[in-house]
Amino acid sequence: MIDWSGYIGLILQGALVTIELTIMGSALALVMAFAAGLGRLSRFLAVRTLATVYIEFFRGTSIFVQLFWVYFVLPFAGVTLTPLQAGVLALGLNVGAYGAEVVRGAVRAIGREQHEACVALNLGRYHRMRHVILPQALPLMLPTFGNNAIELLKGTAVVSLISLTDMTFQAQVVRAQTGSTLIPFATILILYFAMACAISAGVRWLERRASRGLDGVRV
Amino acid sequence: MPSPIIRIDNITKSYGPLTVLDGLSIDVMPGEKLALIGPSGSGKTTILRILMTLEKINGGHIEVDGDQLYHMPNAGRLVAADERHLQKMREKIGMVFQHFNLFPHKCVLDNITLAPMLTKGVAKAAAEARAMELLDMVGMADKAKSMPAQLSGGQKQRVAIARALALSPKIMLFDEVTSALDPELVEEVLNVMRKLAAETDMTMLLVTHEMGFAHDFADRVLFFDRGKIVEEGKPDDMFRNPRQERTQTFLRKIIAAGHRV
Numbered sequence: 001m002i003d004w005s006g007y008i009g010l011i012l013q014g015a016l017v018t019i020e021l022t023i024m025g026s027a028l029a030l031v032m033a034f035a036a037g038l039g040r041l042s043r044f045l046a047v048r049t050l051a052t053v054y055i056e057f058f059r060g061t062s063i064f065v066q067l068f069w070v071y072f073v074l075p076f077a078g079v080t081l082t083p084l085q086a087g088v089l090a091l092g093l094n095v096g097a098y099g100a101e102v103v104r105g106a107v108r109a110i111g112r113e114q115h116e117a118c119v120a121l122n123l124g125r126y127h128r129m130r131h132v133i134l135p136q137a138l139p140l141m142l143p144t145f146g147n148n149a150i151e152l153l154k155g156t157a158v159v160s161l162i163s164l165t166d167m168t169f170q171a172q173v174v175r176a177q178t179g180s181t182l183i184p185f186a187t188i189l190i191l192y193f194a195m196a197c198a199i200s201a202g203v204r205w206l207e208r209r210a211s212r213g214l215d216g217v218r219v
Numbered sequence: 220m221p222s223p224i225i226r227i228d229n230i231t232k233s234y235g236p237l238t239v240l241d242g243l244s245i246d247v248m249p250g251e252k253l254a255l256i257g258p259s260g261s262g263k264t265t266i267l268r269i270l271m272t273l274e275k276i277n278g279g280h281i282e283v284d285g286d287q288l289y290h291m292p293n294a295g296r297l298v299a300a301d302e303r304h305l306q307k308m309r310e311k312i313g314m315v316f317q318h319f320n321l322f323p324h325k326c327v328l329d330n331i332t333l334a335p336m337l338t339k340g341v342a343k344a345a346a347e348a349r350a351m352e353l354l355d356m357v358g359m360a361d362k363a364k365s366m367p368a369q370l371s372g373g374q375k376q377r378v379a380i381a382r383a384l385a386l387s388p389k390i391m392l393f394d395e396v397t398s399a400l401d402p403e404l405v406e407e408v409l410n411v412m413r414k415l416a417a418e419t420d421m422t423m424l425l426v427t428h429e430m431g432f433a434h435d436f437a438d439r440v441l442f443f444d445r446g447k448i449v450e451e452g453k454p455d456d457m458f459r460n461p462r463q464e465r466t467q468t469f470l471r472k473i474i475a476a477g478h479r480v
Contacts, residue, residue, distance in 0.1 A: 117320035120271050121334035121386065122309040131333060135324045 037103025
């Protein structure tokens, strides 16, 4: 009879790494999403180009390859990252590229009449974006941001390839040591699902808060 | 004789091959209440949008309160205005839209205080005090904390008027401000505008299909068709004895459609 408590503990340690990666990766993705999403709407061609190149590159290549580049190729350029740093960087940049299109789409969905009201009230570009457009665009972004965060959570499993001891990595360790596939993989199945549920609930809460008073009505 | 506050000089405006305004000139005197009437697509709304810098012109000049709107002096020559110049010019002009264009995520009070606080650096308390005065004037003081979605069309439009007034413009542009309203809500908005005309010496340009209101409100009426002024005159002359056949036809049609004169 196998004593599972130690093995489950190992998987829970891995769960902490997964959570850490998800939170830090999401934070970076959020920053990149706004930077590149607003960058694509810039009136400066250079900024638009830079943002477009970033988005197309990271959407067009696989997270697997990106991770290997960040961890194994960057050291040749003199940049050596810990596995955690490399994982956060690759995940954040990858998901941020998807998020950027969400930001752009939501900002563009805000009607012309809102922009015109801003011009008539003489609000400058920054004030327009900060006080009028983004507060209305945010509720439109949140559902897709929730999707992206869950994608990122599941994407964290690839970091086991660069020897980061996340949940999937630990489940494989347990499988190798005990010969049981069912218990470790059932455990992480439940844990991934629970984490995804937590993200969904959190985003739903944010949506309610951000759309308070809007009632889905455009005035 | 004071000089005009708005001097539109031979402007042209086209969208691709479609010419909307062709060599149009209008002078508006300070404090004048000007009504622009005419069929849809005649270019009257375009004039307001051009004055609010929402549309660019393709040719000609516009002077507002002594300064060029779309041009600025640079080394003795007039060059195209930059954003900073436009911002300076927009301080003189306010606009109320057909569809209100309130900010749906902000309560009535915040809709009004936002621009004065951000663009003029007015302190929150002062901005709110002024907003409450204006809300009182438009009869909406009790709705200061409501969200726009909770208001009727007429109420929204009265808030929109207060919002535009909060920046104390010298010139107010009203673009079909009652066209999107249910008939029974039109009067409450018109009453606010009558009050505004009586209590202030603001210059007002009004695009409207409410001929009765245009008659009572305006000092001068311009009838537009296909981007040109067909006829202009005092409201009594324009509505009782229009000289041009096109004006007569238009007024007949609009009366037949149920608009009173």
